[in-house]
Amino acid sequence: MSYKRSDFVPFSADSGRVGANLEAAYEQWLDAQQQLATLPVSMYWQRKASGDYLAVKQRSSDPGTTLGPRSDATEARFAEFTQRKAELKQRIADADALIGDRAAQYRALRLPPIPDRQAEILRALDVAELLRNDLLVVGTNAFIAYSLLCNARFPAGVEETEDFDLAWCRGSAVSLARTNAGAPQRSSLMSVLQGVDPTFRLNRKKPYQAVNANHYEVELLMAPSLAPLPKGEAFEPMVSLTEQEWLLEGRPLSVVVATLRQRACPLYVPDPRWMALHKLWLAGKPERNALKKPKDRRQGEVLLSACRYFLADTYPLDIDFVLELPAELRDLFDAWARAGGFDPTRPTA
Known part of the structure; x- marks a missing residue:
């Protein structure tokens, strides 16, 4: 819809x-x-x-x-x-x-605030200069940034979550470091997590995930083009997730949000247009958890609509953008546009 x-x-x-x-x-x-x-x-x-x-x-x-x-x-x-x-x-x-x-x-x-548990980790990553250079925030937490960018509360998409996903970006166009993925880094993701909470350990059954004593999960995702991780990183993200490549397209967004306990937290998130289509694609991915698919679809539709109404100047859904899309995402965009009567050749109409 x-x-x-x-x-x-x-x-x-x-x-x-x-x-x-x-x-x-x-x-x-x-x-x-x-x-x-x-x-x-x-x-x-x-x-x-x-x-x-x-x-x-x-x-x-x-x-x-x-x-x-x-x-x-x-x-x-x-x-x-x-x-x-x-x-x-x-x-x-x-x-x-x-x-x-x-x-x-x-x-x-x-x-919209962010829970303090996520915020503490994100602040530590920022101090260590990993956020924005090596990592960006993906998943539900990113929608807080999109809502602020649009200066509007979304009808859906900013649901609170008790864990969060990070994506590796060093070596891509969205990294502020602009160096290759094998370049040395000051700290590893795991060392920062353990600095916040010493109980964080790698989940050996899911080596792309760290879990603490309270079963709080932090997952690291990676686009195949950026593999492998630098030496010293304990995580072993799956490198078969081609859809992660899409989150490295366009122009990322950086904002600071307040936490529930009135502190501040940085968010560095993907281009909202690519995130929206990424979510719609996940909603149709056969291997995706069926319980997550309705939320994925809702978030994708909300975010595309938000780009249409509030971000036409900064993140336009024009014909130039459509022509950049791979075939599988272009079909999803076309279906959304038809349902809403949106014409990318006249995006401000």
């Missing part, structure tokens, strides 16, 4: 301003966190028989490395480290307070 414009409920006129302010506060927080992450975990004086020595730990698990005996130079280095770390922690605290205020405004406008 094709949804009507009246099926979408516009957000408040203030929603764009509130969302932009939340994003600005989050970027301040992210910048300070990323700078803090480049500092050693600790620097301290270690007493030895011959006197005090300056020691440093790059990570909490490190045994510590000696930088030299106490001297004007090592005291200056220790003072510089202590001051820099204190400054960054204060910047983070200030940004956290600002985020809390702006997230409260966001929630007051009844804009």
Whole structure:
């Protein structure tokens, strides 16, 4: 089916301003966190028989490395480290307070939030510079970003979910890193997950999935063209899912949303047009779980309709877009267009 414009409920006129302010506060927080992450975990004086020595730990698990005996130079280095770390922690605290205020405004406008469990992981991925460079968010959580982009509540598609899917994108046109899939990376996905929750382990029966002690699942999907993953990644995503290639087309979208507990969370999601058709294709995939198919179809139809009514300038469903589609997706688009009386040669009519 094709949804009507009246099926979408516009957000408040203030929603764009509130969302932009939340994003600005989050970027301040992210910048300070990323700078803090480049500092050693600790620097301290270690007493030895011959006197005090300056020691440093790059990570909490490190045994510590000696930088030299106490001297004007090592005291200056220790003072510089202590001051820099204190400054960054204060910047983070200030940004956290600002985020809390702006997230409260966001929630007051009844804009769509994201659960805090997903948000904590996504923030950690962003600090580690994996989100946007190596990974993008796919699945139901992405629909929060699309709803905000359209400045309207969807009639369906933003249902809350208790787990989420990530797609590998490094080496593709939608990665901000623009490097090949085998390039070295700072952290692995599993190391970030275990930094958030040490109980995360790879599901040996489904090596594309990590599960924690509470049975919370994080899945990593991968397009065949990007295989294999870099060395050091524990995940083994299936590389036979040709449909994942479609989520690497077009122009991805980056937004910041509030969480249920009034924090901020980044989302980096695929082009809404390609996501919509991807969902419609999944709804007809024979191997797809039959219980998921109605939701897939509903989400695809809602998102295509949202592109039609709200994103004609930024994500047009025009003839140029249609000609880019592979045959299996073009048939789905044509069926949707016929059902809704939509003509891609006159997309704004």
